[in-house]
Amino acid sequence: MASPRPASLRVASRGRTGGTGACNSNSVFSGLSSDIQNDLIKSIAQVIRDEIKSEINFAKFVSVIADETPDISHREQMSVIFRYLTKTGIEEICRGSIGRNAPTSRVTITYDSAPRHLRLWLGTNSRQTRKPSVMSKVVKTIVTSPHVYKPVGPYSQAVLAGKMLYVSGVLGLDEEARLVAGGAAAEARRALENLARVLEAGGSSLPAVVKTTVLLKDINTFPDVNKIYAEYFPKHCPARATYEVGKLPMDAAVEIEAIALSGVLGLDPEGHLAPCGAEGQTKKALENLVHILDAAGTSLDCVVKTTILLTNMHDFGLVNKVYRDYFPQNCPARATFQVGKLPLGASVEIEAIAVKGEVTVQETAPCPCSEAKN
Numbered sequence: 575m576a577s578p579r580p581a582s583l584r585v586a587s588r589g590r591t592g593g594t595g596a597c598n599s600n601s602v603f604s605g606l607s608s609d610i611q612n613d614l615i616k617s618i619a620q621v622i623r624d625e626i627k628s629e630i631n632f633a634k635f636v637s638v639i640a641d642e643t644p645d646i647s648h649r650e651q652m653s654v655i656f657r658y659l660t661k662t663g664i665e666e667i668c669r670g671s672i673g674r675n676a677p678t679s680r681v682t683i684t685y686d687s688a689p690r691h692l693r694l695w696l697g698t699n700s701r702q703t704r705k706p707s708v709m710s711k712v713v714k715t716i717v718t719s720p721h722v723y724k725p726v727g728p729y730s731q732a733v734l735a736g737k738m739l740y741v742s743g744v745l746g747l748d749e750e751a752r753l754v755a756g757g758a759a760a761e762a763r764r765a766l767e768n769l770a771r772v773l774e775a776g777g778s779s780l781p782a783v784v785k786t787t788v789l790l791k792d793i794n795t796f797p798d799v800n801k802i803y804a805e806y807f808p809k810h811c812p813a814r815a816t817y818e819v820g821k822l823p824m825d826a827a828v829e830i831e832a833i834a835l836s837g838v839l840g841l842d843p844e845g846h847l848a849p850c851g852a853e854g855q856t857k858k859a860l861e862n863l864v865h866i867l868d869a870a871g872t873s874l875d876c877v878v879k880t881t882i883l884l885t886n887m888h889d890f891g892l893v894n895k896v897y898r899d900y901f902p903q904n905c906p907a908r909a910t911f912q913v914g915k916l917p918l919g920a921s922v923e924i925e926a927i928a929v930k931g932e933v934t935v936q937e938t939a940p941c942p943c944s945e946a947k948n
Contacts, residue, residue, distance in 0.1 A: 758795035852889035
């Protein structure tokens with residue numbers, strides 16, 4: 575009995591295919607019947623399709639490109655291309671031309687079969703409802719000092735956003751917006767005095783400045799300006815950038831802009847210090863803090879850190895007494911120290927860091943803050 579002829583899976587030159595893509599007698603695989611060959615081709619095609627679908631489903635970014643155009647016989651057909659990102663780079667798969675009258679001409683992308691990032695891109699077609707993002711509330715306060723010249727353009731002297739005070743560039747102008755005489759050094763001095771007044775109006779001060787930018791009409795005036803600058807920032811200087819520019823407004827020689835931290839002072843709505851010294855100012859400062867936290871959608875319960883600045887450490891006991899009324903238990907972390915001066919001649923300034931959201935308090939040990947007397 576003769577042994578059966580082994581089936582060969584050697585790939586030969588491809589012959590014509592029928593309208594459905596099936597093989598005819600000009601075989602792709604020699605030694606097998608056309609039916610078996612067609613089954614093998616369909617199986618391999620299915621494996622390839624599954625592999626492509628798997629890659630697309632795990633891709634972080636996917637795009638689908640569909641283009642419809644008539645062929646030479648005026649028959650409409652559509653090409654579909656999938657382009658997606660893999661670990662090795664961008665892959666592009668062409669679905670091929672789909673005839674308008676062909677059984678497979680209808681292309682449907684369902685939500686369940688689409689990868690996650692494509693589902694988000696489909697938007698309203700998704701079955702899941704995306705929660706709208708919650709924007710944090712930030713109070714934007716326009717700061718103006720009556721002791722500084724009016725802005726020479728459509729801008730504010732400074733803007734307070736949260737605890738950051740952004741000061742526009744200040745020039746060496748007097749209150750009537752006239753350049754002071756004496757060149758770059760004199761203008762630098764006046765500009766820094768104007769800066770100090772704007773900072774004071776925003777509840778801040780020169781020691782609270784974290785960044786300045788010094789613009790010079792002539793870089794050769796740098797040593798003179800630097801000497802004046804050092805008088806206003808003698809130590810713990812803020813970060814700084816200095817460079818020459820083509821021209822400055824009013825033909826000024828110097829312009830200085832700044833970013834500073836702003837604390838909470840014991841001021842009433844009119845900007846006047848609360849009476850009764852450190853005790854009254856502490857109460858008013860904490861009331862102001864409550865209003866600021868409320869505007870930001872949080873509260874005293876969410877405060878995790880405070881810093882109390884005193885001009886006289888002898889007021890520590892009085893300040894602590896008022897402070898306890900606002901933080902009776904589970905007190906935030908705190909630092910208290912004496913400073914040389916505070917804006918507006920205030921005795922107390924309070925800074926705070928708070929979180930936003932639902933707060934659950936846990937203790938590793940009983941907190942002694944409710945028992946402390948000082």
